Amino acid sequence: MYLGCGGAAHIFRVFNASELSGFTVQFNNFRALGNGSNVIISGAGITEPALKLDGAFRKISVRGSEVIAGAGSMLKDVIKKSAAEGLSGLENLSGIPAAVGGAVFKNAGAFGSSVSDALKWVKFYRGGKEYKISGKMISASYRTGPVKIPSVISEVCFSLAKSSKDKILRRIKEIIKMRMEKGFIYKNGTGCIFKNPAKISAGKLIAESSCSRFCSGGVSVSPLHANVFILGGDRRSEDAYALMNKIRARVYKKKGVYLEPLVEFWGVFGK
Numbered sequence: 001m002y003l004g005c006g007g008a009a010h011i012f013r014v015f016n017a018s019e020l021s022g023f024t025v026q027f028n029n030f031r032a033l034g035n036g037s038n039v040i041i042s043g044a045g046i047t048e049p050a051l052k053l054d055g056a057f058r059k060i061s062v063r064g065s066e067v068i069a070g071a072g073s074m075l076k077d078v079i080k081k082s083a084a085e086g087l088s089g090l091e092n093l094s095g096i097p098a099a100v101g102g103a104v105f106k107n108a109g110a111f112g113s114s115v116s117d118a119l120k121w122v123k124f125y126r127g128g129k130e131y132k133i134s135g136k137m138i139s140a141s142y143r144t145g146p147v148k149i150p151s152v153i154s155e156v157c158f159s160l161a162k163s164s165k166d167k168i169l170r171r172i173k174e175i176i177k178m179r180m181e182k183g184f185i186y187k188n189g190t191g192c193i194f195k196n197p198a199k200i201s202a203g204k205l206i207a208e209s210s211c212s213r214f215c216s217g218g219v220s221v222s223p224l225h226a227n228v229f230i231l232g233g234d235r236r237s238e239d240a241y242a243l244m245n246k247i248r249a250r251v252y253k254k255k256g257v258y259l260e261p262l263v264e265f266w267g268v269f270g271k
């Protein structure tokens, strides 16, 4: 797993549309795995199958100002290809370690942009059938994409704007630099653990509740960003879960706000 902790998962790789269709007929209790950057699996693992898109789902192609990406491709590769073609619209998302399916599912975002801003259409499978939504049918909000499990996003189209390659590459560099300064690219760091409540940042609430030095086992609050955890060499998923609850309790006590996790904990925790 991306975050390097947790137990076993039975991974089912599917390589093409007919395999994916078959999988969604065979199983309705499963997990869809992107790059695993927003998922922490319990030490005991998970019992349901974890679907991973591979093969044809990793293809990225360009048609005019549209980029069509398989949900198994990496967001960074889509951004790289778009930049090479002089297509702008995804630069602010540079540095998010997501697969395209995971990015669309979570409506990942940064620096005022979200994945959904550039989406033209989304294809997904459910119960063996392929569906396509486009335009106004794509309803997405803060860290919530247009598709819910047990639907599996298979392919998406980003509608981008022609721009200068140099300008795009400069913006990508700028974004990566800002992410490093803000602590969003930090060795062994997670992304944001909690959602931002309306109009306030979760990081600010955590820092103001004096949780910045909190730790649990091998997991601690990042010195650069209070809403990010650092996973030490002796990391355990259960430590991350315990730290999350410790912070939630403290912020609730100090600020009266019950923070909602953004990171997903899969498996059995808290027993």
Ligand SMILES: Cc1cc2nc3c(=O)[nH]c(=O)nc-3n(C[C@H](O)[C@H](O)[C@H](O)COP(=O)(O)OP(=O)(O)OC[C@H]3O[C@@H](n4cnc5c(N)ncnc54)[C@H](O)[C@@H]3O)c2cc1C
Pocket (backbone or CB within 6 Å): 031, 032, 033, 034, 035, 036, 037, 038, 039, 053, 071, 095, 096, 097, 098, 099, 100, 101, 102, 103, 104, 105, 106, 107, 108, 109, 110, 147, 149, 151, 152, 153, 154, 184, 185, 186, 189, 190, 191, 192, 264
């Ligand atoms: C260092 C770091 C920095 C980060 N920075 C940001 C940031 O700036 N902004 C931000 O929004 N997030 C950020 N994140 C969090 C994470 O990268 C995003 O939530 C991302 O969208 C998750 O993508 P993933 O492919 O890793 O998905 P996963 O973590 O594998 O899965 C996330 C969710 O998507 C579902 N999913 C995955 N693929 C599919 C599919 N094909 N069909 C249906 N559902 C699917 C999963 O079931 C799960 O519910 C960061 C994480 C890290 C570790």
